[in-house]
Amino acid sequence: MIRLTKQAHSLHRLELDDITIWFSYETPVAFEITGNNVRCNNCMKQYKDKDLLTCENCNTDEYLMDTPYGFKITKNIWSSTTGKHLNMINSDRSIRIENHEFIKLLTEALE
Numbered sequence: 001m002i003r004l005t006k007q008a009h010s011l012h013r014l015e016l017d018d019i020t021i022w023f024s025y026e027t028p029v030a031f032e033i034t035g036n037n038v039r040c041n042n043c044m045k046q047y048k049d050k051d052l053l054t055c056e057n058c059n060t061d062e063y064l065m066d067t068p069y070g071f072k073i074t075k076n077i078w079s080s081t082t083g084k085h086l087n088m089i090n091s092d093r094s095i096r097i098e099n100h101e102f103i104k105l106l107t108e109a110l111e
């Protein structure tokens with residue numbers, strides 16, 4: 001499944017099979033993992049295959065945790081319009097993370 005939804009002027013939501021990404025203008029500002037992800041609790045590498053039993057990165061086989069990233073949203077480092085978009089996506093400012101961290105997590109989620 002892939003679907004692009006316009007939620008407001010210059011705010012779009014892109015839904016893919018296992019991730020939804022919100023864009024303010026052309027910039028990703030929030031995402032939500034909707035698939036079955038696992039993460040190695042030893043080296044923190046993220047995997048999309050829930051049935052994987054051994055971490056390919058550190059060879060650990062007992063620390064794979066069912067810990068999806070869930071919902072992530074960046075702090076606003078842009079315009080007040082993007083600030084409004086962020087509030088529309090989720091108004092809880094306490095969950096917003098630094099943009100460089102957000103980009104890092106989104107990049108990992110898309111690997």
Ligand SMILES: [Zn+2]
Pocket residue numbers: 040041042043044045055056057058059060
């Ligand atoms: Zn590992």
